[in-house]
Amino acid sequence: MGHKRNPDAVASDEPYLQIGEVAERTGVTQRTLRFYEEKGLLKPPSRMEGGFRLYSEADIQRVEQIKRLQQLLGFALAEIKEMVEAEEVLMQLRAQYRPEAAVSQKKAQLLRAIEVTEHQYDLIRQKVNALTEMQSKMEERLATYRGWLDQLDGRLRTERRAGVKAKV
Amino acid sequence: MGHKRNPDAVASDEPYLQIGEVAERTGVTQRTLRFYEEKGLLKPPSRMEGGFRLYSEADIQRVEQIKRLQQLLGFALAEIKEMVEAEEVLMQLRAQYRPEAAVSQKKAQLLRAIEVTEHQYDLIRQKVNALTEMQSKMEERLATYRGWLDQLDGRLRTERRAGVKAKV
DNA sequence: GCGATAATTTACCTCTACGTCAAGGTTAAG
DNA sequence: CTTAACCTTGACGTAGAGGTAAATTATCGC
Numbered sequence: 124m125g126h127k128r129n130p131d132a133v134a135s136d137e138p139y140l141q142i143g144e145v146a147e148r149t150g151v152t153q154r155t156l157r158f159y160e161e162k163g164l165l166k167p168p169s170r171m172e173g174g175f176r177l178y179s180e181a182d183i184q185r186v187e188q189i190k191r192l193q194q195l196l197g198f199a200l201a202e203i204k205e206m207v208e209a210e211e212v213l214m215q216l217r218a219q220y221r222p223e224a225a226v227s228q229k230k231a232q233l234l235r236a237i238e239v240t241e242h243q244y245d246l247i248r249q250k251v252n253a254l255t256e257m258q259s260k261m262e263e264r265l266a267t268y269r270g271w272l273d274q275l276d277g278r279l280r281t282e283r284r285a286g287v288k289a290k291v
Numbered sequence: 292m293g294h295k296r297n298p299d300a301v302a303s304d305e306p307y308l309q310i311g312e313v314a315e316r317t318g319v320t321q322r323t324l325r326f327y328e329e330k331g332l333l334k335p336p337s338r339m340e341g342g343f344r345l346y347s348e349a350d351i352q353r354v355e356q357i358k359r360l361q362q363l364l365g366f367a368l369a370e371i372k373e374m375v376e377a378e379e380v381l382m383q384l385r386a387q388y389r390p391e392a393a394v395s396q397k398k399a400q401l402l403r404a405i406e407v408t409e410h411q412y413d414l415i416r417q418k419v420n421a422l423t424e425m426q427s428k429m430e431e432r433l434a435t436y437r438g439w440l441d442q443l444d445g446r447l448r449t450e451r452r453a454g455v456k457a458k459v
Numbered sequence: 460g461c462g463a464t465a466a467t468t469t470a471c472c473t474c475t476a477c478g479t480c481a482a483g484g485t486t487a488a489g
Numbered sequence: 490c491t492t493a494a495c496c497t498t499g500a501c502g503t504a505g506a507g508g509t510a511a512a513t514t515a516t517c518g519c
């Protein structure tokens with residue numbers, strides 16, 4: 124039989140998921156997970172003694188974030204990497220318990236993160252606008268089509284009432 | 292030795308643009324235009340005697356539509372082809388001056404087109420929703436980041452007022 | 460300690476959406 | 490008629506995003 128993990132530690136954010144499980148839960152393949160790691164989109168996870176990767180819930184979150192960015196926004200992995208890195212910096216900033224040193228460095232990081240975020244925000248706004256426009260055009264279209272359909276149906280009914288043989 | 296205009300073309304929307312011009316105006320390359328034709332996304336345009344492609348304004352419209360679908364929605368060309376084909380059917384329907392025959396066939400085509408359009412409409416709606424959500428999350432985030440920045444700036448000012456040397 | 464699974468790395472393969480020559484034909488201008 | 494600019498059809502190349510296969514190693518229940 125296969126190997127089974129010991130499930131005693133489902134602690135807050137300890138890594139305990141093997142690649143297969145992560146793949147299953149995120150819907151991407153193992154290959155993809157390794158590929159993302161290679162490309163720097165996922166930080167190298169911890170490992171077991173034997174070398175098996177061990178992921179945390181946070182890693183799953185990140186994979187899902189990547190998927191969203193890919194599918195919704197059509198971002199390339201390189202762009203996603205940028206975003207992810209900016210977030211990473213922010214997380215560090217957040218975690219750091221304000222060591223008095225290097226305040227201006229922290230400020231620089233923060234500015235960088237804001238810059239990246241603003242950029243992404245703009246992209247999203249543009250997409251939303253363009254899509255909203257498409258949406259209303261599609262609504263119009265559907266209305267038109269349905270109108271035509273009604274007309275056709277009307278004619279069919281008329282023909283039937285007039286005793287015209289309907290072909291089925 | 293040249294015929295000038297191709298007389299079998301449609302009167303209303305006569306094709307007169309060479310590929311270079313179309314490329315320039317749409318922002319895609321000539322290669323891309325030929326590629327789209329190859330893949331069935333653009334119907335084969337008319338040609339000059341010598342074989343040069345001649346496009347119409349409608350072709351430009353279509354290229355721009357393709358670009359929108361690609362960039363905004365992240366559709367693959369294969370999917371775009373489907374959409375484009377459905378539209379094509381609709382255009383035919385629209386042009387047909389209701390030949391009394393085959394009303395039920397027309398209805399079937401119309402239903403098919405409506406189906407495709409509805410599908411696309413749903414996809415767009417989903418994207419808009421997801422993106423709108425992302426948008427507001429990003430707004431929150433930006434606010435947070437800016438708050439942190441203000442805090443940092445506040446500290447820098449305090450330090451300066453207190454005579455602490457700021458490292459730059 | 461075995462055997463069945465699951466993971467690991469390395470290496471090559473695929474598919475998409477074009478890019479980039481190459482070798483030649485066409486058109487318009489002079 | 491010549492010539493530059495434009496276009497034609499190949500054919501091969503490439504970057505991105507993984508898929509697939511092979512050989513080897515780990516883990517775990519028994």
